[in-house]
Amino acid sequence: MIRAQSIRHQYDVWKGDEKFSRTALDGADLDVAEGEFIAILGANGSGKSTLAKHLNVLLLPDDGVVHVSGMDTADEKNLWEIRTTVGMVFQNPDNQIIGTSVEEDVAFGPENKNLESRDIQDKVTSSLKAVGLLSRRKSSPTKLSGGQKQRVAIAGVLACDSRCIVFDEPTAMLDPASRKEVLDVIRQLHQSGKTIILITHHTDEVVDADRIILMEKGRVAASGTPQEIFSDPERLRAAGMDLPPVAELAEILKKDGAIEHAGPVLDSSELISLVMQNAETVKPEMCPAPSNQSHAEPKVLSEPSTGREEPLLEVRDLCFTYARGTVNETKVLQNISFDVHRGECIGLIGTTGAGKTTLARNLNGLLKADSGDILYKGESIYRRGYRLSNFRKEVGLVFQRSETQLFCKTVLDDVAFGPKKMGLSEEEARKTAEETLALVGIDEEYYDSSPMDLSGGQKRRVALAGVLSMGPSVLILDEPAAGLDPVIKAEVFGIINRIREERGTAIILISHEMEDIAGYADKVLLLAEGGIKLAGSPGDVFSDVEKVRSYGADVPAVTSVMYELAECGLRFGRLETGVFEAAAAIESAMGKEGRI
Amino acid sequence: MRDITIGQYYPVDSIIHSLDPRTKLMSVFLYIVALFLVKNPVWYAAFLIIALAEFRCARVPFSYFLKGLKAIIVLLIFTFVFRTLATPGEPLLSFWGFEATREGLIKGISLTSRIALMIVEASLLSYTTTPKEMSDGLARACSPLKRIGLPVDEMSIMIMIAFRFIPVMLEEANDLMDAQASRGVEFENCSIFVKMKNIFALVMPLFIGSIERTSDLAMAMEARGYSTGQARSKMFPLEYSSHDKTAYIFSILLLVLAIAGRIE
Numbered sequence: 010m011i012r013a014q015s016i017r018h019q020y021d022v023w024k025g026d027e028k029f030s031r032t033a034l035d036g037a038d039l040d041v042a043e044g045e046f047i048a049i050l051g052a053n054g055s056g057k058s059t060l061a062k063h064l065n066v067l068l069l070p071d072d073g074v075v076h077v078s079g080m081d082t083a084d085e086k087n088l089w090e091i092r093t094t095v096g097m098v099f100q101n102p103d104n105q106i107i108g109t110s111v112e113e114d115v116a117f118g119p120e121n122k123n124l125e126s127r128d129i130q131d132k133v134t135s136s137l138k139a140v141g142l143l144s145r146r147k148s149s150p151t152k153l154s155g156g157q158k159q160r161v162a163i164a165g166v167l168a169c170d171s172r173c174i175v176f177d178e179p180t181a182m183l184d185p186a187s188r189k190e191v192l193d194v195i196r197q198l199h200q201s202g203k204t205i206i207l208i209t210h211h212t213d214e215v216v217d218a219d220r221i222i223l224m225e226k227g228r229v230a231a232s233g234t235p236q237e238i239f240s241d242p243e244r245l246r247a248a249g250m251d252l253p254p255v256a257e258l259a260e261i262l263k264k265d266g267a268i269e270h271a272g273p274v275l276d277s278s279e280l281i282s283l284v285m286q287n288a289e290t291v292k293p294e295m296c297p298a299p300s301n302q303s304h305a306e307p308k309v310l311s312e313p314s315t316g317r318e319e320p321l322l323e324v325r326d327l328c329f330t331y332a333r334g335t336v337n338e339t340k341v342l343q344n345i346s347f348d349v350h351r352g353e354c355i356g357l358i359g360t361t362g363a364g365k366t367t368l369a370r371n372l373n374g375l376l377k378a379d380s381g382d383i384l385y386k387g388e389s390i391y392r393r394g395y396r397l398s399n400f401r402k403e404v405g406l407v408f409q410r411s412e413t414q415l416f417c418k419t420v421l422d423d424v425a426f427g428p429k430k431m432g433l434s435e436e437e438a439r440k441t442a443e444e445t446l447a448l449v450g451i452d453e454e455y456y457d458s459s460p461m462d463l464s465g466g467q468k469r470r471v472a473l474a475g476v477l478s479m480g481p482s483v484l485i486l487d488e489p490a491a492g493l494d495p496v497i498k499a500e501v502f503g504i505i506n507r508i509r510e511e512r513g514t515a516i517i518l519i520s521h522e523m524e525d526i527a528g529y530a531d532k533v534l535l536l537a538e539g540g541i542k543l544a545g546s547p548g549d550v551f552s553d554v555e556k557v558r559s560y561g562a563d564v565p566a567v568t569s570v571m572y573e574l575a576e577c578g579l580r581f582g583r584l585e586t587g588v589f590e591a592a593a594a595i596e597s598a599m600g601k602e603g604r605i
Numbered sequence: 606m607r608d609i610t611i612g613q614y615y616p617v618d619s620i621i622h623s624l625d626p627r628t629k630l631m632s633v634f635l636y637i638v639a640l641f642l643v644k645n646p647v648w649y650a651a652f653l654i655i656a657l658a659e660f661r662c663a664r665v666p667f668s669y670f671l672k673g674l675k676a677i678i679v680l681l682i683f684t685f686v687f688r689t690l691a692t693p694g695e696p697l698l699s700f701w702g703f704e705a706t707r708e709g710l711i712k713g714i715s716l717t718s719r720i721a722l723m724i725v726e727a728s729l730l731s732y733t734t735t736p737k738e739m740s741d742g743l744a745r746a747c748s749p750l751k752r753i754g755l756p757v758d759e760m761s762i763m764i765m766i767a768f769r770f771i772p773v774m775l776e777e778a779n780d781l782m783d784a785q786a787s788r789g790v791e792f793e794n795c796s797i798f799v800k801m802k803n804i805f806a807l808v809m810p811l812f813i814g815s816i817e818r819t820s821d822l823a824m825a826m827e828a829r830g831y832s833t834g835q836a837r838s839k840m841f842p843l844e845y846s847s848h849d850k851t852a853y854i855f856s857i858l859l860l861v862l863a864i865a866g867r868i869e
Contacts, residue, residue, distance in 0.1 A: 062824075065828055067828060092829075093830065097825075099825055103773055104825065107826060108737065112840070113737045113765075113840070116840035117831070119838075120838055120839060121830040121831045121832075121835065121837055122830060123836045126839060126842050129838065129839075129840040133840060150769070151772045151773065165829060166829070373787050375787060398789060398791065401787050406787045414810060416781075416809050416810040427788040431789060476787070479788065479789070
């Protein structure tokens with residue numbers, strides 16, 4: 010249905026006053042059959058979005074040809090026919106909804122086609138039904154969640170009767186619940202016969218695809234079924250991608266000979282049945298008895314400091330009500346209490362709307378609690394005459410999508426902004442900024458660039474540096490890795506670990522990615538309905554799988570696998586959150602202890 | 606800024622909600638014209654009663670009636686005081702060198718009532734008409750202007766997009782202010798000049814954000830088959846019903862009465 014042959018695409022970038030030409034696509038090929046589900050996988054900047062925009066004539070190739078249902082996209086008279094055939098859903102939910110109500114937005118496409126009013130109404134109704142939003146048809150888009158907005162966008166494409174839908178990173182800005190919502194709709198559309206092209210850097214989203222196209226540096230690096238693509242982890246890593254956690258766990262188990270299977274294992278239920286088949290030989294008495302002892306290591310980093318030292322930040326019975334005294338009054342936080350010690354990393358989890366962001370804004374004094382207290386180094390920040398602006402530089406807050414909040418002319422100015430506000434001289438501020446930029450790994454050549462000319466990952470690091478340059482002793486990070494590919498994400502977390510170790514900065518990490526929380530936090534707080542429902546080490550909190558899930562949060566994928574194995578009868582001392590620990594535990598429970 | 610009522614649609618079904626937006630726009634226009642025609646302050650009581658009756662018909666709670674006024678309370682007080690004191694005439698009382706006059710009091714009352722009633726009527730329009738209906742109505746009402754080359758349809762799309770993104774931009778501005786406040790910028794405990802300067806610093810990132818948004822949005826619109834100058838149909842085309850006729854008759858009657866009141 011779609012055939013793209015060796016397409017090249019270049020675009021101009023400005024660096025200072027000089028113009029450069031960058032190649033986004035360098036001879037990419039793509040063949041899509043009617044009804045197929047294709048996933049295009051690749052790191053940030055691999056050209057996958059540029060490729061997608063060629064499929065419905067938002068871009069034209071500099072070289073090569075694109076045919077959609079036999080029509081050449083370069084021929085202007087095919088334009089509307091092609092755009093009707095191939096619809097597109099974009100990444101940012103807010104920037105693609107035009108209507109001020111759900112149904113108005115869905116009607117936008119059919120209205121452009123100048124259809125009869127009756128037809129438009131029918132199409133709007135059936136499209137909204139297909140994405141499950143018919144009851145919200147009169148709602149304003151501002152009142153919808155991210156996942157709902159993306160479903161509105163999908164309905165808008167459905168109403169145009171497109172046979173093929175291109176999804177350009179539709180889940181990059183969504184939380185896990187919304188992500189699942191959107192992916193479910195995509196799967197249903199595929200079953201109903203639509204051709205689907207899904208662009209993403211989340212490897213766990215593509216396992217259901219018929220075929221995966223792996224993009225690297227503007228070219229197709231590999232193409233094949235998920236089984237084929239995931240059987241070559243080295244190839245994937247070279248393209249900046251990683252294996253989904255379940256597949257990685259299966260790889261380790263295979264390597265250690267605990268299970269045998271020809272291809273990669275992509276599905277958790279498949280892995281579970283494999284483990285259970287191989288574990289049948291094990292006699293029950295060989296299983297280690299469950300022990301209630303909590304784990305001794307591995308998070309050594311903060312252990313020595315906790316308990317002895319006075320906490321940096323003490324939160325006591327904090328309550329916060331939004332829009333107090335109006336019809337919209339909502340209790341967002343209720344009786345929140347916890348301590349933050351030097352050098353520790355606290356993971357804050359919970360569904361969207363559980364109050365995580367509000368808590369973060371209370372912690373650095375941007376919002377003032379109704380009752381309760383916050384003590385910084387033993388002193389109440391609500392005391393009369395307390396210098397809140399001083400306090401804010403001690404408790405730094407890096408916002409969600411912080412790259413959109415850079416505002417100075419040059420990178421260096423932006424990072425030096427905070428120190429200058431703190432009263433440092435021009436000279437000192439500059440020095441501090443340079444040190445911080447070196448810490449986050451931004452080269453000197455970028456110091457005088459405009460922040461707008463940097464790549465997404467660089468911008469994120471500059472924004473981080475802007476807060477770090479004020480030398481905070483507590484750093485709150487709100488979704489620092491959202492929308493980043495695995496390589497850039499690892500870099501960001503590398504920086505976070507470094508400042509923890511080198512400066513003893515305490516970290517409060519807000520994230521929807523349970524793997525990140527399990528991997529980096531010493532302590533996890535689960536926030537739900539405005540209160541802390543679970544608190545403890547990641548191992549302890551995530552072991553309580555049912556409880557975590559009952560609050561709408563989730564556990565790391567490997568923990569979920571272990572939990573289900575335990576349901577099947579394998580006995581573990583505790584549920585692990587790391588891939589290697591989980592592999593070791595599963596092997597020992599299977600009676601195949603030893604090699605790790 | 607939270608008191609801005611424009612664009613705050615109040616979603617209930619009522620006779621007023623179901624009226625054609627052109628009817629509502631025209632009625633509000635005629636109401637305002639009539640309001641400025643009358644001279645005798647007793648008329649304002651009549652206009653107030655009409656406005657209250659309309660709110661009743663629209664099933665919009667009375668608190669919303671006041672909400673629209675709250676935003677301009679300072680303006681109203683200022684107008685009243687200024688008018689009362691600055692009009693020469695028969696003195697009522699004087700203090701600190703100012704003199705309130707009888708004529709001033711009457712003028713103050715009329716001007717304040719006019720502004721207040723005008724705002725109340727305009728907010729009722731926005732409570733009962735979605736931005737989409739409003740822009741459709743405007744476009745249809747202005748469609749004769751197409752003949753002299755005005756891009757009426759494009760303008761109506763622009764108005765709709767503006768309505769769509771006002772709340773998004775406000776949220777973005779709030780986030781930016783918070784981000785800057787946590788990097789040491791003061792928005793509260795500082796002089797008005799510093800405050801203005803700091804708010805002005807928000808303009809740049811907001812502007813860049815909107816440029817990015819604009820190009821995204823343009824792409825999304827193109828992808829769904831939009832281009833300028835094409836013929837577009839409507840999901841709910843505007844049609845007059847019998848209620849509209851009644852509403853027009855009432856509005857014209859009001860205007861005629863006001864004119865008659867002025868002549869006598």
